[in-house]
Amino acid sequence: MYHVVFDCRGQACLSRTVVIQDNRERILNTVKVSLGDAVSAVEVEDSISLLEAVSRINELHIDAPCGGKGTCGKCKIKILNGEQSGPSEKEMEFLSDREKDHGYRLACLVDVVGDMDVLVDDLNDKSQILTSHHGFTGDLNPLIHKKYLRLPQPSLDDQRDDLSRILESIPLNNAVVSLPLRKKIPNLLQEAEYAVTAVYSSDTLISVEPGNTESSNYGIAIDIGTTTVAAYLLDIKTGKIIDTVSGLNSQKNFGADVISRIEFSMQGPEKLKMLQDKIVSQIGNMCISLEVKSGISKNSIYSIILAGNTTMLHLVFGIDPSGIALAPFIPGFLQAMNISSTELGNFPLDCIIYSLPSISGYVGADIVAGILATRMHERKELSLLIDIGTNGEIVFGNREQLYACSTAAGPAFEGAHISCGIGGINGAVDSAVIEDDVIRYTTIGDTDAVGICGSGIIDIVAALLKSGIVDFTGRIQDADEVEKESTASLLKKLKVDGNGSAIVIEKAAKSGTGDDVVFTQKDIREVQLAKAAISAGIATLINKAGRDLNEIENVFIAGGFGSYISKKSAGVIGLIPAELLDRTESVGNTAGLGAMTCALSSLSEENFRDCGKITSLTEYIELSTDSFFNMKYMEDMVFPKY
Amino acid sequence: MYHVVFDCRGQACLSRTVVIQDNRERILNTVKVSLGDAVSAVEVEDSISLLEAVSRINELHIDAPCGGKGTCGKCKIKILNGEQSGPSEKEMEFLSDREKDHGYRLACLVDVVGDMDVLVDDLNDKSQILTSHHGFTGDLNPLIHKKYLRLPQPSLDDQRDDLSRILESIPLNNAVVSLPLRKKIPNLLQEAEYAVTAVYSSDTLISVEPGNTESSNYGIAIDIGTTTVAAYLLDIKTGKIIDTVSGLNSQKNFGADVISRIEFSMQGPEKLKMLQDKIVSQIGNMCISLEVKSGISKNSIYSIILAGNTTMLHLVFGIDPSGIALAPFIPGFLQAMNISSTELGNFPLDCIIYSLPSISGYVGADIVAGILATRMHERKELSLLIDIGTNGEIVFGNREQLYACSTAAGPAFEGAHISCGIGGINGAVDSAVIEDDVIRYTTIGDTDAVGICGSGIIDIVAALLKSGIVDFTGRIQDADEVEKESTASLLKKLKVDGNGSAIVIEKAAKSGTGDDVVFTQKDIREVQLAKAAISAGIATLINKAGRDLNEIENVFIAGGFGSYISKKSAGVIGLIPAELLDRTESVGNTAGLGAMTCALSSLSEENFRDCGKITSLTEYIELSTDSFFNMKYMEDMVFPKY
DSSP: OOOEEEOOOTOOOOOEEEEEEEEEEEEEEEEEEEEETEEEOOOOOOOBBBHHHHTHHHHTOOHHHHHHSSSSSOEEEEEEEOOOOOOOOOHHHHHOHHHTTEEEEEEGGOOOOOOEEEOOOOOGGGGGOOOOOSOOSOBBBSEEEEEEOOOOOOOBBOOOOHHHHHHHHTTOTTTOHHHHHHHHHHHHHHHHHTTTEEEEOOOEEEEEEESSOOOEEEEEEEESSSSEEEEEEEETTTTTEEEEEEEOOOGGOOOSSHHHHHHHHHTOHHHHHHHHHHHHHHHHHHHHHHHHTTTTOGGEEEEEEEEOOOOHHHHTTOOOHHHHTTTOOOOOOOOEEEEGGGGGGSOOSSSEEEEEOOTTTTHHHHHHHHHHHHHHGGOOOEEEEEESSSSSEEEEEEEEEEEEETTTTHHHHTTSSSSBBSOOTTTTEEEEETTTTTTEEEEEOOOOOEOOOOHHHHHHHHHHHHSSBOOTOOBBOOOGOOHHHHHHHHHHHHEEESSSSEEEEOOGGGSSSOEEEEEEEHHHHHHHHHHHHHHHHHHHHHHHHHHHHTGGGEEEEEHHHHHOOHHHHHHHHTSSOOGGGGGGEEOHHHHHHHHHHHHHTTTTTHHHHHHHHHHHHHHOGGGGGGGGHHHHHHHSSOOOOO | OOOEEEOOOTOOOOOEEEETTEEEEOOEEEEEETTEEEEEEEEEEETHEEEEEEHTTTOOOOOTSSSSSSOOOOOHHHHHHHOOOOHHHHHHSSSSHHHHHHEEEGGGGOOOOSSSEEOGGGGGOOOOOOOBBBBSOOOOOOOSEEEEEEEEOTTTOOOOOOHHHTTTTTTTTTTTHHHHHHHHHHHHHHHHHTEEEEEOOOOOOEEESSSOTTTOOOEEEEOOSEEEEEEEETTTTTOOEEEEEEEEEETTOOSSHHHHHHHHHHEEEEEEEHHHHHHHHHHHHHHHHHHHHHOOOGGGGEEEEEOOOOHHHHHHTTOOHHHHHTTTTSSSSOOOEEEEEGGGOSOOOOOEEEOOOOSSSTTTHHHHHHHHHHHHHGGGEEEEEEEESSSSSEEEETTTEEEEEEEEHHHHHTTTTTTBOOOOOOTTTEEEEETTTTEEEEGGGGOOEEEEEEEHHHHHHHHHHTTTSTTTTBOOOOGGSOHHHHHHHOOOOOOOEESSSEEEEEOGGSSSSSSSSSHHHHHHHHHHHHHHHHHHHHHHHHTTTTOOOOGGEEEEHHHHHHHHHHHHHHHTSSSSSSGGGGGGGEOOOHHHHHHHHHHHHTTTHHHHHHHHHHHEEEEEEGGGGOOOHHHHHHHSOOOOOO
């Protein structure tokens, strides 16, 4: 029971809601949240966490990779005013002295017991999100057609009913026609004097509009990632991308990875509904943003094509994903779907929503879109597709047969289990080298370092390996263990010891946080686990196909991470086999591109059908029970010797 | 703006509703309506007609064939209490002295200006409605299937998603599955331990139920006639008709015929909505009646199949039928449809509603169902189907080609334009002969005569013709014009002269109304027009096909009227060509039977598809512009010479 009042700009504009709880009259607590210039507020009952309270404001995204369990320490929030218990010891571990001084707390560990004023740093919404891709090429023959019809006027010699008059002109005799559209047609035809534009797909009459509106035909392709969501507004008539918007997935305060989200949804149907509402509201807002940015009316947008991993698609449709979380990992559905947007409830566009099919619980429609975009399923030569997002999915094969697997490799490369790990936001260390016995790095936005993002993590590990500061087993050396004098001297400068050893990338005095930016021994172990999972996954698929590394002609690195990493560093740490580096290319957001291909290309209908063929062509390899994978995973835990 | 309170049993149980109208606070008028023991009430604003006020009570049906224009004189109602202006001269013409004395008025001509108590005679709801038919024969292979599935439990070797696990067992790989059902499946499978019953049609997974429910599979076939509605509850598993309910079409106070209903709907979208709500609410209530009577749960009823004329189907779906009323008579749609019952708004069953396709604006799905039921479209020999309901539709031909037309013949045979004409209610004269110079008749229910129904009308005209009281031109003779002494004497006894001459069938003293039951010269003219329309329609179709009367092997008389008329009398008055009487059979409610055939028979799917074939096979002949028809219509106005 809550009531949200937005944008009261700090004024006391709230009405107070009184509820009956346990037979007593209660006044709800008001939590006022400042973010930059905007102030929002929410009324909540007693004893829910501050994280949950803030999450109920749709526009607000707080990063909470652990899903509110108090284990990741990411959901820091500044409390300006309001009753609160002191932080627990557990919480203290996550807060720096400076943060403690300034009133920062972990939102998930604070219970709301009265009115509160809080401040959310707006770093979270400024991530660099990948919306670039190889781009669309090809003739146009989209999923949604428009045709201007000057229908013959009815007469006693032509008594066809209104609907047949339209359907026989498209021609689409057995089309599905919704009841609301059937109701609209008789008057519309008369008023438009039988000059109308039909909007239709291969089996459905979607709309009929008065006059000639052939030139306005738009669609939106959306890639729902666990971390980020990207939406592309497409001009179906020209094939051009009109505009793009993207943002962090608004579900991320319910967990950084799919498992945390599923676990949250398993707490009850209302939690599943909450996750669905979050993402539906987000993609609805993105559509409106695209409308506003482009000046194109939402009435000319007839289709949305969704790609995303299997769990994200369950959540957007409100279908229970719990089977995916536990062995034997059974999804509720994998098939392509198309529904009317009205079925999603309160959605700002009236259009058809298509979603691409998935391959398994952990190889989703985003990977199907990636296969489609790279055309691996049509190539004679062997290709390898590696999509390292929040999970790491790998596909291998050619037009005869494809193999796919999924590894839990992603989060480390997105900074989730790395002590100073962050997403690709301003101040993130995104590249690093050790040259002339000095560590040099760059940050996104050229600002003071606040943490390390995926490409920085790989560069740092590669640099530490190459310099000899870390050996092939992953251990940070002591100064007396290294032979080279200059290395020993650098090591002395960089190494600190606290709860285990760590390398200081930037000192507190020069960092953007007022704390040291470090890379710890534990962080190196996380990278070893993650890179071993990817490289063992690649090896397992190649082995399953009875093929050899040298036979591979293309390696496609997809996803945000893939676009920014140094291929050379990836080879140094053994993430990608060194033999393949010369035929490796970054292909950008193939999920988005695949979805666009379905909406737009000359073969769009065939493409949509191809997605079904791709799912049949692809054998899913379950790694958790694969003995070859497990052996290789252990082997690949060490770094290549350098 | 109104508020209905039911069943207050005469007590002052009404709450008064205050509305703001034209910026003034107003108390609505309360109209209390007694019908037998039941009292209903409705609150209405000023200045609507009493007919409209009473119509807003869903359970109440007042006969008003002219649609409230004050021209048919049928909507008589007794005013017990309440302010009223005196009846106009126009109204006086319709009221007998006895009726005036007892406070009867025409409801359509009384404006509500304050609270009123009124009494509705309950004759209206006691019509005999035809629900009998030739009956269903054949093996069962229904539109809706059920199959009990013991699905393999998921494992790491069988990671199929929940939905595929079901669809691959039916098998129905590309089935349509609604979003609500997709949401239900994951939990349902787990809770039912993978032992479930799938409910499906040829292309749609309709439901999934825990355990084995194969034995419960029911459907409802409904024939929506302009005058009557009949619903049949069918056991899909055994093919048995479990129960039947029927009633007068609750839209009838908006007009007796399709044109009056369409005209009413053209007064604005809210009027169309009102007509839709009436019939949707009525069929909903009929479904609930069937549930209650049979004890079968509505959850086991998965489909409703609708037949009806083109206008009735427009109205039930809320699709504007106005194009049907005016040349060139263009319907909004003719195609078969299937929708979820939820699309009709507040409907008590959650099922699929199928409607059969129509042929033209005036040859509807009821006729398609009739063709299907008589299998005319499969017969090598030539057949003739005559369905005389509120309209008169005729179909002629064989499996090579069918011709269909519609004539405005019906209303006279349903008593609409006949002075003492009534439907098949208690007290209706339903058969008559002149024997031994006496007119003898029977009535429905063996009660005192209150009017004449269709079969009585035909018998009376045939008897008058045979006796020589009426000559072949249709003129009631004067006593001095007939040769036979006894006829002249009978004529003197029966004939009265007022506004034109008339034959007294029963005198006021012995009638059930206290007024003479008469058959007027004008009534005979109405019969001549109606029977000429039918016989000229038959001749036109035969001529169009280049065939001859003698080639016809079957004549099927369908509909309520067809079941009760004397074939012999129909031959005497020339309604059916005398040559065909020996091969004429009454086939009952073929519309209902056709709809049932689609739900049940061994070929039900083929049958449903056949309906599409029937509409392609059938050429609609527009009679209004057919010169052959117009010539024949003039010729057939006279009776056969006797």
